[in-house]
Amino acid sequence: MFTSSEDMDTDEGGVIKQFMFVNRKAPYGTIYALEGLEVVLISAAFEQDVSMAFIDDGVYELKKAQDTKAIEQKNFSPTYRALEGYDIEKLYVEKESLEARGLTEADLLVDVIVLDRAEMAAKMAEQDVLISF
Amino acid sequence: MFTSSEDMDTDEGGVIKQFMFVNRKAPYGTIYALEGLEVVLISAAFEQDVSMAFIDDGVYELKKAQDTKAIEQKNFSPTYRALEGYDIEKLYVEKESLEARGLTEADLLVDVIVLDRAEMAAKMAEQDVLISF
């Protein structure tokens, strides 16, 4: 699923931009979380300063214990654990979004950086490129 | 736009059911209001007991003074006024939805029956078929 290698030309003349992929949707109900991950993985080949933000229902993407057998969709949640291997290590999760949903860091399947709303807002504001799903 | 005449076979053996088309989406941002109207108009040919419910952002569909020139979409709001000619006269609008949006009956482009939430709930419960957009 994540093996596409088209357009891997990374010779962009050394420009390094801050890219943030903003995830606000729950998994499986819509495809945005999955196709969002596909962009994130491709972006790793371009040697940019990449981060992901998980806000609102986007925090559900990281919930442990996903088991999709009965809905016959592919469980793509292990991919979040593979991001480290792509040097994508900045996974920011908004504290207020977690709390509103009764979740804690212990519920998440990967190590994240929890930011409160002010910190998250500041982090978003400093990006060069924000792509939202 | 509303002239399709496929499958106008109305010989259904005299069954008359209560059909309610439930409109909960604003116009133009999505196509549901427009394509919903297309079903409503077709249903008129089947001599059923047809009504429409306008709940939540669906009440915006009936707002006066729609002018779509600048977004280059077709203004389909006059169609609501044509419904009477199809004997579709039961347009139910939820009072609470209007109020939450700061609208009154005077803002609507067609005569409607305003129901409070309890009346609307009872009306929905008595239907045979509900189709929601």
Next chain:
Amino acid sequence: MLHIVNKSPYERNSLESCLRLATNGSAVLLIEDGIYGATKGGSFEGKVQAAMAGVKIYVLGPDLSARGMADRVIDGVNVVDYGGFVDLVAEHSNCQSWL
């Protein structure tokens, strides 16, 4: 009457509108992203708890498990599979999907 809700109550107003317009004695089935409405600990739980005085709440197990929420179901909410979904449709004389 059976009400079907497939949206997260944190993202959209569907479940809130459904609960506002469901008559006493009707049933509400939560599917797809709607399953989050059946889970414990979040800020929407209180509204669902309050609604349970008048309506029966069901949640689709396959969608719960997919999202890793199978062990978070609010007490008193009934978990069903697709067969149970079909039974709910058959048992109630009409249904409305809150899209």
Next chain:
Amino acid sequence: MLHIVNKSPYERNSLESCLRLATNGSAVLLIEDGIYGATKGGSFEGKVQAAMAGVKIYVLGPDLSARGMADRVIDGVNVVDYGGFVDLVAEHSNCQSWL
């Protein structure tokens, strides 16, 4: 920073989340069904009024007129056309669409 919101605040949480995460001095442009967030008299107006202390609110005129809401704009909200939309994008160093 420019925030773009295209959803009704009565249907989704997009505008509320945007206002929660917009830093002081940033701009918010309401387009498509998002324009209802810029209109007077509804239950969301207070939140927008409060936000205007910290952020500038813009609304897309073509989408307002399409929905018959051109005469309902909250005082202090700026109406722009597609050209003004482009200018807002150019004037701010980055932008985020709250889909």
Next chain:
Amino acid sequence: MKIGVLVNEGPYTHEASDSAYQFTKAAIEKGHEIYRVFFYHDGVNNSTRLTEPPRDDRNIVSRWSELAKAHSLDLVVCIAAAQRRGIMDENEAKRQGKDAHNLADGFRISGLGQLVEAGIQCDRLVTFGD
């Protein structure tokens, strides 16, 4: 019991088509009659035979085709919605002067009246969408 199913969203992007498929399969297993599955709005996009999902993913279109074949299901695609979105059978393509068509096996294109008629004929009509 006679059941009608309405599918309002396309494949993959929303879970609606998956849910409708699982519901339909379960209803058949329970002995109910699926009178018709009607595809409206973006739901018409479930009927293109040109999809080619990743090998490790479900094939939503052919899954519908196969279910239709196995149980003689009536899968109806709304003509007006299909025209807006680029779904054509051979006849429509000819009529519209198009050089290609893409309707998958087991689907047929017809009018919205087929949805209303399903509402009249069926004991229940269940909607799946966004």
Next chain:
Amino acid sequence: MKIGVLVNEGPYTHEASDSAYQFTKAAIEKGHEIYRVFFYHDGVNNSTRLTEPPRDDRNIVSRWSELAKAHSLDLVVCIAAAQRRGIMDENEAKRQGKDAHNLADGFRISGLGQLVEAGIQCDRLVTFGD
């Protein structure tokens, strides 16, 4: 200024494609360079030449084709998203063993890297979607 545009929803169902088109046209009129319009998720459905909207409605697909022709726009359709949803050019159809293709004039199919590259090359990237 160099501007990139990302379109995430298909034609007609959501206003996203309309807004993206009006924005792109206005940006060109203001003298900006549209570096690329990238179609992702259901946005790939904007690129099928098989649509046939009602005569009194806008033709979203050919409007994009014409704008591309008039201003040499680069309209790129994501290959992975296109395969899931049944959008094929002649090459892809051959490669996948499909008997038809439906890509409209002025669009080309390519990889997701083209989106990231647009993010790097452009001064601004604006997203339209649901």
